[in-house]
Amino acid sequence: MAIALSCATNGSAFAQTSVNTQAAIDWRFEGADKERPQFHTQFAQPDFVPGVSGRAWRSDGFSSWVSAPLSLDANRGFSVEVWLALESYPSGYEAPADRLIPASILQQATRDAGFDIFIDAFGRWGFRVSTSGGAIRVQAKEPFPLNKWVHVAATYDPYSGEARLYLNGQLLAAKKTRPAMFRPAMSALEIANSWQRAPLGAFNINGLNAAYDNVKVMGGVLSPETIAANANSNTPPPAARSLVVPETRFAQDLQRPRYHALPPANWTNEPHGLIRRGATWHMFYQRTPNGPYKTLMTWGHMKSEDLVHWTDLPIALRPELQTDDFGFDMKGIWSGDVVTGPGGFAFAFYTSVNHSATFYNPGISMAISDDPDLINWKKAGPLIDRTGVRDFRDPYVWFEGGEAHMIVGAALGSSGGLAYYRCANLASRSCWKRQPPMAPFNEMDVGSEIWEMPVFEKIADGKYVLVANPIGGKVSKYGEPTTRGVYWIGDWDGATFKPDSLEPKMLDVLPGHLSPTVARDAGGELVGIGIVDERRTATAQLRAGWAHSFSLPRVWRLLPDGKTLGQSPLRSLEQLRNGSPLDITLAGSGERQAGDLGRMTEIKALFSSLPTQGTYGVTLAVSPDGREATRLYYDVERREFVLDKTHSTAGTDDEGPHILRGAYDEAAFGKPRDFHVYVDHSVVDVFINDAAAFSFRIYPAGVNSTGFGILSTSHTEAQVQAWRLNAAPVTLDQAEPR
Missing domain, CATH: 2.60.120.200 (Jelly Rolls)
Incomplete structure (x- = not known):
């Protein structure tokens, strides 16, 4: 009542x-x-x-x-x-x-x-x-x-x-x-x-x-x-x-990769903090979990036993407030690094940004985890401000000589470069001391404003590799110089890096892959995973509901010339192969189709006879009527790889140049003979002679644009093997939060 x-x-x-x-x-x-x-x-x-x-x-x-x-x-x-x-x-x-x-x-x-x-x-x-x-x-x-x-x-x-x-x-x-x-x-x-x-x-x-x-x-x-x-x-x-993303959401998406690592939905960018804990790999990455756009960055987190199959985990770090209206990382948790430190604890170093004119903005902050699964973290707060540099971001940390060493991508005023710090006792937040420049960065730079996502690792006995991603200034996404990873090989004495040459080498033959994160496997090999960024409009990203993908894992090594970085596909990727390969020999000139195995394929084209002039290479994502096709070939006279995307898509969502050219070092890599290509819907990873590498995006609109073959302007012969590949979807961790 x-x-x-x-x-x-x-x-x-x-x-x-x-x-x-x-x-x-x-x-x-x-x-x-x-x-x-x-x-x-x-x-x-x-x-x-x-x-x-x-x-x-x-x-x-x-x-x-x-x-x-x-x-x-x-x-x-x-x-x-x-x-x-x-x-x-x-x-x-x-x-x-x-x-x-x-x-x-x-x-x-x-x-x-x-x-x-x-x-x-x-x-x-x-x-x-x-x-x-x-x-x-x-x-x-x-x-x-x-x-x-x-x-x-x-x-x-x-x-x-x-x-x-x-x-x-x-x-x-x-x-x-x-x-x-x-x-x-x-x-x-x-x-x-x-x-x-x-x-x-x-x-x-x-x-x-x-x-x-x-x-x-x-x-x-x-x-x-x-x-x-x-x-x-x-x-x-x-x-x-x-909280799983149902398979139905992207079931009809022709562009979404199925065996590359990426979050279940929405926006990602640079992976970072790749670390192996026991038999498990952990990778952290930039993430907007609520949509295909960039704002208020968090640290996404995923794990893997083999770097091929991944499990998505809860967000590791997110912007927070320490008072009613202020937090030292309230504007975003930007990129950084994760290392195992004293006592076996995991230490995360990241770029923290806020809205203060004076308080560590930007700053390098630290969080610590004693969780074997690296799910739970405790923030220790900011460590370093940008005193002495105009701007900085993206710390990279290693231990050497009883100390922690940190390099941070920096804007040095007249060029991009690195800020360098050391710490003898991680228990003290004030231990980090600025060091003299570790290299002549103004002579090494390519005309940029700031370097991002540095990596510094021993690559062979007595040799080190320094990787950076210069941006701003004369550098732009589609200009010249182009936004891309560069590296130097050189000597390191514990305080100074002396590059063998001041002129950087390109990490990839063609632009499209950026900002790799690296860690060593159980055998000591160095493995890198980067971002393969979008080359389509923001409106297209909105319609898709996701943006960006990680590259396939690459094994890094120093080539026999002692001055060039070699990159090969991780052998574990072979487990994606589905059944026996297509195996066919193609001879002649022009374009010759080898087969059609769908939108997830691995293709190996081994050229047994190499032309002395003209061009030769592979065709990818070819439609039955030939209206859509991507052509990747080597220009013999110019010693350049050419990516021709003029007819890659009949749609209107792609952006950027349709013809990309990149210099190829025959002395270091050998004449291009072995084309090893992975196609996963819109993401393509390429390895030449098991040494040179690059990745790029294509957006074929046709459901049946899945053919592949070889091309040449003169007579060539190539043995083509190809496999249909299985999907490796990122699964969601089923554990209850602790």
């Missing part, structure tokens, strides 16, 4: 029902919800995953939300309940905390009406309700839990003027004002979509990346006892099973 009460507020009388409630919204996502919620998504269908009971709806973080009409009585008050598993905090602008536009867990709101359960990029969350007496805002004291199912509830009682916020059946916070009618909004109820957008170019960046189940909105006010009982009425499964 309803209990009718009345009171006066600002001269207006209204009635309120204190306990009895009636569900206006009750979504269980089982396909038979009577309210028939409307699912909004840019993909072919909504995502559904295992839920608290039955199935749950999975948002993608940037394009999807659910809505339905909702009418609430201003006099009765209301109650909201929802089960939620949140993978990550929403994205936001790289701006001071008070300029963030929060996301919404659930809302029916405008600026001055309705209600909103909100959350921002730092996990600060709460409940706002508009009343005839003004807005009431209830704020939780602790950040919202991640990677676990939780029960969230909120109520507003107009009779008492009290708004309440609950988590897992427990009252978190409440705020009581004078009695006031609820002021409903005339908009739809929406979950995972804020009432105010946060545009960033083609993107909206304050969506929510989560799984939802059992969403209820009721007229009337639920009692605390009822909310506690509802929270305890289900035993949800591990949230990891619900």
